[in-house]
Amino acid sequence: MIKSNLVQTQSVKLAMTHELRQAIELLQFSSQELIEFLEEKALENPLIKLISPKKNTFSKDSKTWIEQICCSETSLADSLIQQLSYQKLSPIVKSRVVYLIHCLDENGYLTISYNDVLETYPSMRVEEWDYYLSILQGLEPAGVGARNLQECIVLQMKKRGFASHEIELIETHFELFAHKKWSSISQKLNIPIGEIQELADKIATLDPKPGSRFGKGISDYVTPDCVVTMENGDWTIRFVEDHLPKVQLEINYYQRLIENRDSSVQDYLKRNLSDFRWLVKSMESRKSNLKRIILAILKRQEAFLKNGRSSIQPLTMREIAEELNIHESTVSRAVREKYIQTPHGTIHLKSLFSARLSDQNEELSAEKVKQMILQIVEKEDKLNPLSDQQIADQLGCQSVAISRRTVAKYRDQLGILPSIKRKKFI
Secondary structure, rough: OOOOOOOOOOOOOOOOOOHHHHHHHHHHHHHHHHHHHHHHHHOOOOOOOEEEOOOOOOOOOOOOOOOOOOOOOOHHHHHHHHHHHHOOOOOOHHHHHHHHOOOOOOOOOOOOOOHHHHHOOOOOOOOHHHHHHHHHHHHHOOOOOOOHHHHHHHHHHHHOOOOHHHHHHHHHHHHHOOOOOOOHHHHHHHHOOOHHHHHHHOOOOOOOOOOOOEEOOOOEOOOOOEEEEEEEEEEEEEEEEOOOEEEOOHHHHHHHHHHOOOHHHHHHHHHHHHHHHHHHHHHHHHHHHHHHHHHHHHOOOOOHHHHHHOOOEHHHHHHHHHHHHHOOOHHHHHHHEEEEEEOOOOOEEHHOOEEOOOOOOOOHHHHHHHHHHHHHHHHOOOOOOOOOOHHHHHHHHOOOOOOOHHHHEEEHHHHOOOOOHOOOOO
């Protein structure tokens, strides 16, 4: 027989209030997300006034306190449509090409086929499709409108004035060429391997993603959240806030509301004033927490500040959390999408965390080993590039014991091709 009893228990739980949830959210925001969040709060709360930052305050001198990377403010689509305006095309032709432009992906490749277009324009003939496509592919940057990598390369080769026999080689033997099966191409076409190598070096100067150099219609800035400098023998950090709007009280609106004695108006004022004060406090808290965490990370990575990426030490987020007596998730949120400017360039803060390689190499970080692999590959004989096992053997001679599989993983993360694709023939 099942009996039901009423039992009273006492427990302690952390109530996730709206304010606490937003405070956590604020910590993990990138600079751009923070700006967007502040703009939304200003729209919701008439007591919040944002003072826009001064524009163009960043120095162009790369040795000064800020390093800024700015992508083009013009989107690929805008650029292509502007080029169309200079051509004498009928409205119908122009509208069809614009339609194709809006079917390009971020790399400039066309994502639809003729059959796909028929769903929108069922009466379009193949000849028309080819004509519209030729107009699109005739625009800049060279290679735009390609349906695949091979076509992208061929389009650029034609615009760059490559010899007809070079273009024909890529048109007919692209797979063999891409996989560096050059002996087969040499035998098929009866040309020296050295000539194929020279063509490969020329093709390496082309852009496989011609649309990626453009923005998405708005400026896409990567601005450091703080700058690390050496001052009087000590490392110091300075937050970069010139690009952030200042949060102030909309005093005129506040005065009008406070003079109104209506209870509903006073309740409205109280809620929004509380929200404003919370926002100011949370901004200060965000900065304070970031500073604590960044200082703790940099203290553990002082060797990196002195010598560069090859000196990054093993470090986990849990270690920083335990040192500061905070939750590991707080560290994770804090370093998300944060960038710092260091003497060795502007880097992602998260990149200063690196796993320990193994029990045998307790003080050796994965980042250190990657830099060692990079140095080994840079010094190798390009006619006889090292295999992953040979790289592992060389690391072993430097008292770094890792497997061939680990070398392959790190090599891939570094963007280094396998030995067969690094091989040069002249």
